[in-house]
Amino acid sequence: MKRHLVFLAILLFIFSGSLCFAQTNQPVKEDFKPATSNQPGKEYPMVNSEGRVRVSILAPVAQKVQLDISAVKYDLIKDENGVWTGESEPQDEGFHYYQLWIDGAAVPDPNSLYFYGASRWGSGIEIPAHDQEFYELKDVPHGQISEQLYFSKSNNGMRRCFVYTPPDYNKDTEKRYPVLYLQHGGGEDETGWPNQGRTNLIMDNLIADGKAKPFIIVMDNGSWRMPGQDRPPRPGDRSAGTWPPAGWADGFKKTMIEDIIPMIDENYRTIADQQHRGMAGLSMGGMQTRVITLANPKVFSYVGLFSGGSITMDDINNSPNFKEKVKLVFVSYGSRELENGKTRFGGNPEADTEALKKIGINTHYYVSPLTAHEWQSWRRSLHKFAQLLFKD
Amino acid sequence: MKRHLVFLAILLFIFSGSLCFAQTNQPVKEDFKPATSNQPGKEYPMVNSEGRVRVSILAPVAQKVQLDISAVKYDLIKDENGVWTGESEPQDEGFHYYQLWIDGAAVPDPNSLYFYGASRWGSGIEIPAHDQEFYELKDVPHGQISEQLYFSKSNNGMRRCFVYTPPDYNKDTEKRYPVLYLQHGGGEDETGWPNQGRTNLIMDNLIADGKAKPFIIVMDNGSWRMPGQDRPPRPGDRSAGTWPPAGWADGFKKTMIEDIIPMIDENYRTIADQQHRGMAGLSMGGMQTRVITLANPKVFSYVGLFSGGSITMDDINNSPNFKEKVKLVFVSYGSRELENGKTRFGGNPEADTEALKKIGINTHYYVSPLTAHEWQSWRRSLHKFAQLLFKD
Numbered sequence: 001m002k003r004h005l006v007f008l009a010i011l012l013f014i015f016s017g018s019l020c021f022a023q024t025n026q027p028v029k030e031d032f033k034p035a036t037s038n039q040p041g042k043e044y045p046m047v048n049s050e051g052r053v054r055v056s057i058l059a060p061v062a063q064k065v066q067l068d069i070s071a072v073k074y075d076l077i078k079d080e081n082g083v084w085t086g087e088s089e090p091q092d093e094g095f096h097y098y099q100l101w102i103d104g105a106a107v108p109d110p111n112s113l114y115f116y117g118a119s120r121w122g123s124g125i126e127i128p129a130h131d132q133e134f135y136e137l138k139d140v141p142h143g144q145i146s147e148q149l150y151f152s153k154s155n156n157g158m159r160r161c162f163v164y165t166p167p168d169y170n171k172d173t174e175k176r177y178p179v180l181y182l183q184h185g186g187g188e189d190e191t192g193w194p195n196q197g198r199t200n201l202i203m204d205n206l207i208a209d210g211k212a213k214p215f216i217i218v219m220d221n222g223s224w225r226m227p228g229q230d231r232p233p234r235p236g237d238r239s240a241g242t243w244p245p246a247g248w249a250d251g252f253k254k255t256m257i258e259d260i261i262p263m264i265d266e267n268y269r270t271i272a273d274q275q276h277r278g279m280a281g282l283s284m285g286g287m288q289t290r291v292i293t294l295a296n297p298k299v300f301s302y303v304g305l306f307s308g309g310s311i312t313m314d315d316i317n318n319s320p321n322f323k324e325k326v327k328l329v330f331v332s333y334g335s336r337e338l339e340n341g342k343t344r345f346g347g348n349p350e351a352d353t354e355a356l357k358k359i360g361i362n363t364h365y366y367v368s369p370l371t372a373h374e375w376q377s378w379r380r381s382l383h384k385f386a387q388l389l390f391k392d
Numbered sequence: 393m394k395r396h397l398v399f400l401a402i403l404l405f406i407f408s409g410s411l412c413f414a415q416t417n418q419p420v421k422e423d424f425k426p427a428t429s430n431q432p433g434k435e436y437p438m439v440n441s442e443g444r445v446r447v448s449i450l451a452p453v454a455q456k457v458q459l460d461i462s463a464v465k466y467d468l469i470k471d472e473n474g475v476w477t478g479e480s481e482p483q484d485e486g487f488h489y490y491q492l493w494i495d496g497a498a499v500p501d502p503n504s505l506y507f508y509g510a511s512r513w514g515s516g517i518e519i520p521a522h523d524q525e526f527y528e529l530k531d532v533p534h535g536q537i538s539e540q541l542y543f544s545k546s547n548n549g550m551r552r553c554f555v556y557t558p559p560d561y562n563k564d565t566e567k568r569y570p571v572l573y574l575q576h577g578g579g580e581d582e583t584g585w586p587n588q589g590r591t592n593l594i595m596d597n598l599i600a601d602g603k604a605k606p607f608i609i610v611m612d613n614g615s616w617r618m619p620g621q622d623r624p625p626r627p628g629d630r631s632a633g634t635w636p637p638a639g640w641a642d643g644f645k646k647t648m649i650e651d652i653i654p655m656i657d658e659n660y661r662t663i664a665d666q667q668h669r670g671m672a673g674l675s676m677g678g679m680q681t682r683v684i685t686l687a688n689p690k691v692f693s694y695v696g697l698f699s700g701g702s703i704t705m706d707d708i709n710n711s712p713n714f715k716e717k718v719k720l721v722f723v724s725y726g727s728r729e730l731e732n733g734k735t736r737f738g739g740n741p742e743a744d745t746e747a748l749k750k751i752g753i754n755t756h757y758y759v760s761p762l763t764a765h766e767w768q769s770w771r772r773s774l775h776k777f778a779q780l781l782f783k784d
Contacts, residue, residue, distance in 0.1 A: 039512055062497060063455075064453060106450075110499050110500060113513060137541065145538065147538075148536055149534040
């Protein structure tokens, strides 16, 4: 047994050595271009055709400057003018949060646009994707994203959501529309789907191509804190007991049912019934969607869980009316979140999907190729999911 | 004469000495509170009752960290944990851009919200104001701010504006509204009035109090570059010849008249005539408003110039129809922008106002107390101006 362990250690050592070798000796392709997520007129950060991110910042007195992206820190190199430059390993296609470290201070890159994620406004970058056409800004009819402020009784305070209305909403003021309630993940907020998610561009392009019915999308703030903690729940919290803890989604469920839906039905031209209402979310928002729709099958017809669990036969058996009332269950993950079909949350989404199909529930399962627990998986999920909604 | 100069020099020396004395020895009031413009959950930056800004950042390896606000850099002091902290002199009431310097790198404060100004997304801070009630978020009926994407023929590309619609816009889908076109300043963009300007809150509060008629506000991007330069015009450019240079506002004038107004009239329930259309702007946006409305008195009835010049008798004489067609001219400045009634641009807004009044033009002049060329002057200007609009 000991011999095996030694052998394994040697193998790991060789493997890690070869990884280092690959990292340091592989030539970096010099076809960098400014990222589309840069501030106006900024040359850096840049991205090359391999998906490497190159940043650059003037910091003449600094001793150490690093690029911090996808949980890896890369040392930058200083030139004779005090400008630090360097690049990362290739990144997945799509959107990534990142930051700079300057002599021990974690700061946003002054050249990038800023996004709310990881519980802070900070830098983000777009890596060009082979399929980016579906979320690009084009000369097609555009809907609006509106900021909606409202008083919430259940929170006894003002709240904010963003509402996407489709291109013809302002033109035909008689027409009424179905509604999708679409939630962000942990450490994000109501700006996630409008900014990182590109919700409006995905929908405008789908509607222009005749691939999706026009519908309203409501993006609210589902942030929720672990009792006694100042952050949303994380998978690691499981070690503290059952996870998610019992009743964890109740606060947002109350807000959704008692405040958000009535406010939207009062202020927008919705078709205010179960057949024309859906809910979806990513990660924490998917877990909220699961809990809220299982508890309210008479409120929602369409259910989307993006990297946020799946619905099991146990769930169905414990949710009266779900099987009869719900028209569609959509479950998705990024391929890098899965190992032998299982997720890091322990579920088996494909097996769950097959079980639901067998009892006659209209269930769809989608895996985003070569992406992880990140926005490209969720953009693609929305793109697939939206084409299935409100069609009958 | 020489004796007088020596005397003056001595006086100045004493005065500057006493200023230094006051700065270093005046005790800082220890009643700092987190700024309302902080990111969620962030303790710093803080502001005290004198309007001093205190920032704090962990930068254990840094040698020098500074707070840079209102064109002054303040050294921070490092504690035993590597946390740098320090504060500024008292700031004017209202909103200010700022940044941090870490070992020679200019970066946003990771704790603040970010705003577009000074040609970059960066940190901003709210200093509590004695009159802040007029732009506070309250439980009153709220309008929406919508992001509107559109194709512009005159620019041959996609553009973006934000549109404020009043609280009852979505409720009564028959009603039509007047429109104000409201422009930002140099180095800012279409996000300035929605974010720093708090346009929606100012309007929602005024409408709730019955002090303003409900109207639509369109906030577009008037950015314009000096030929051959990569930045908007600045007063210093006068040294290069006449300023603003001839024809400098023509690009945005064309976009406004040929693209923006028709697009808004097509997509929103406007009253699409001269009597129900106004234009206003701050600084560069005021200068654009002046040029565009003088050239188009048959398009606009209401004119607002905030820290952006005034309309002279020469202007009136050179603009056929202006006197007959325009219902209101509103001119404003921050008190700190004026010296003996004159502005740093050389104009005399009060004298110009009086001259226009004498020939029967409905002209208003407003000076924002104890503010400079900054957002608090412009929030107050909008607050005054909005109460005068579309009332007959």
